[in-house]
Amino acid sequence: MSDFLEVLSTYDIAGAYWVNLKLTFFAAIFAFVLGTVLAMMRISPIPSLQLAGAGYVNLVRNTPLTIVMASGILVLWPQLGIQFSDDFATNFFWLAVVALTIYHASFVTESIRSGVNTVPVGQAEAARAIGLAFLPAARLVILPQALRGAIAPLGNTLIALIKNSTVAAAASVPEISVLMRSMIENDANYVVPIFLTIAVGFVIIVVPVGLVTTYLSRRLAVSR
Amino acid sequence: MAEKGQFDPAKWAAMIEPDTWQFYFLPGLQNTLTAAAYSIVLAMIFGLLFGVGRLARNPVIRGFCSLIVEFFRAVPVLIMMIAGWFTAALVLNVTPEDAPLFGVVIGLTLYNGSIIAELVRSGVHGLAKGQGEAALAIGMTRGQSLRSVELPQALIAMLPSLISQFVVILKDTALGYIITYPELLRSARLIGSNAPFPILQAFAVAAVMFIVINVVLSFVAGRLARRIGGRSGAAGKAAPRVGITTGLAGTADTRDETGNM
Numbered sequence: 001m002s003d004f005l006e007v008l009s010t011y012d013i014a015g016a017y018w019v020n021l022k023l024t025f026f027a028a029i030f031a032f033v034l035g036t037v038l039a040m041m042r043i044s045p046i047p048s049l050q051l052a053g054a055g056y057v058n059l060v061r062n063t064p065l066t067i068v069m070a071s072g073i074l075v076l077w078p079q080l081g082i083q084f085s086d087d088f089a090t091n092f093f094w095l096a097v098v099a100l101t102i103y104h105a106s107f108v109t110e111s112i113r114s115g116v117n118t119v120p121v122g123q124a125e126a127a128r129a130i131g132l133a134f135l136p137a138a139r140l141v142i143l144p145q146a147l148r149g150a151i152a153p154l155g156n157t158l159i160a161l162i163k164n165s166t167v168a169a170a171a172s173v174p175e176i177s178v179l180m181r182s183m184i185e186n187d188a189n190y191v192v193p194i195f196l197t198i199a200v201g202f203v204i205i206v207v208p209v210g211l212v213t214t215y216l217s218r219r220l221a222v223s224r
Numbered sequence: 225m226a227e228k229g230q231f232d233p234a235k236w237a238a239m240i241e242p243d244t245w246q247f248y249f250l251p252g253l254q255n256t257l258t259a260a261a262y263s264i265v266l267a268m269i270f271g272l273l274f275g276v277g278r279l280a281r282n283p284v285i286r287g288f289c290s291l292i293v294e295f296f297r298a299v300p301v302l303i304m305m306i307a308g309w310f311t312a313a314l315v316l317n318v319t320p321e322d323a324p325l326f327g328v329v330i331g332l333t334l335y336n337g338s339i340i341a342e343l344v345r346s347g348v349h350g351l352a353k354g355q356g357e358a359a360l361a362i363g364m365t366r367g368q369s370l371r372s373v374e375l376p377q378a379l380i381a382m383l384p385s386l387i388s389q390f391v392v393i394l395k396d397t398a399l400g401y402i403i404t405y406p407e408l409l410r411s412a413r414l415i416g417s418n419a420p421f422p423i424l425q426a427f428a429v430a431a432v433m434f435i436v437i438n439v440v441l442s443f444v445a446g447r448l449a450r451r452i453g454g455r456s457g458a459a460g461k462a463a464p465r466v467g468i469t470t471g472l473a474g475t476a477d478t479r480d481e482t483g484n485m
Contacts, residue, residue: 058439059435062391062395062434062435062438062439063395063431063434063435064395064396064397064398064399064409065398066398066399066401066402067409067427067430067431067434070401070409070413070427071424071427074413074416074423074427075423075424075427079423079424163298163299163300164300166300166302166303167302167399167402169302169402170401170402176303177300177302177303177306177402180303180306180307184307184310184314188310188314191307191310191311191314191315192307192311194307195303195304195307199295199298199299199303199304199307202298202299202303203295203298203299206298207298
């Protein structure tokens with residue numbers, strides 16, 4: 001046991017988790033913005049916007065994240081010339097953020113739309129009846145209620161995003177799964193303890209997020 | 225090699241060559257489907273065992289099963305795949321060619337099995353209470369009641385959510401790319417390194433294959449959900465995760481509430 005602790009102390013585990021959390025943080029913000037826009041498109045009265053939103057969600061949701069991620073460093077950057085930084089590591093980090101954003105925006109869209117479904121139709125009708133156009137009605141009446149109803153699914157999307165940040169391994173970002181792989185390759189005797197250590201780390205990060213979002217979704221629910 | 229961004233028909237032509245399909249896409253697709261098939265079967269077994277375990281009267285069994293399910297739900301699939309891959313290669317002495325398949329199947333089984341366990345549990349909980357009580361009243365034991373009365377109804381009600389879960393499994397086989405399992409995406413990558421660099425095209429073909437299979441499966445799940453949801457009574461109530469649709473999309477939010485994606 002003490003040998004194992006010695007092995008652990010030679011690796012920067014906290015640093016690797018920190019990379020995951022940074023990926024999650026930026027991707028969560030961008031995905032929330034993009035997802036909200038897409039959700040507005042899907043509930044808007046304009047059919048072409050609805051179609052575009054629905055097309056995006058259905059295409060992206062059925063594509064494996066690994067394809068999106070690998071496309072980031074094999075297509076976006078070398079073939080289409082999208083580059084965020086001259087530094088390789090920084091460039092790969094932001095390409096991974098872009099991939100996570102593109103993928104999770106579709107789930108954010110669906111979460112917000114399920115939140116919109118909790119808002120009674122009468123609310124939208126009333127908003128239109130007092131003369132609000134679609135965007136003011138959405139911003140002032142529908143979204144504030146919809147977001148409260150969407151907290152639980154949004155929390156689940158956030159949890160999935162935290163876990164999916166490990167897929168950044170496909171974009172050569174030195175996060176926890178890459179570190180775990182090299183740990184096991186160097187100290188093959190400790191496969192199971194290394195797995196348990198890394199896994200418990202995720203439990204410690206993920207479970208509180210779940211508890212907080214469940215609490216918030218109860219606390220902030222619109223009583224009807 | 226063409227300039228960046230320039231349209232090059234030759235790269236697309238490489239995608240319809242018989243050799244590209246015979247040596248790359250079809251074996252890749254076969255490996256993807258193999259891994260998905262093993263994972264679906266094992267995840268169902270895992271899910272039924274632990275889902276029923278969480279319904280047990282005995283608090284020790286119930287607690288143990290809950291702990292396992294909650295644990296594996298919180299751990300990323302990739303982490304479990306890497307662990308499974310190395311465990312197979314180092315501890316179980318599986319050959320290096322087979323070890324990645326073990327990794328993929330172990331990862332997908334543990335993760336999706338724990339989600340299915342939750343489905344089983346909520347499916348049985350969603351049944352009308354009288355079903356279990358009636359079974360006990362006519363002298364069945366708790367086990368008999370579960371096996372012949374509650375689980376069959378719960379499974380039918382769960383069917384749409386289960387199919388959505390199979391879509392997740394199929395999609396997640398692509399994580400095998402990272403642990404060197406020669407699935408569809410890795411085959412596409414290989415085309416990229418052999419032909420004059422048509423990675424964009426090869427990935428596009430792989431993505432389209434995934435999308436077609438998954439959209440078909442999602443469509444089936446949506447149809448089933450509407451049919452089962454339309455039926456009144458216990459079965460309809462027990463499909464908790466198939467959400468409300470506004471009619472804008474065919475198969476909305478079947479995957480929202482457990483956050484598995």
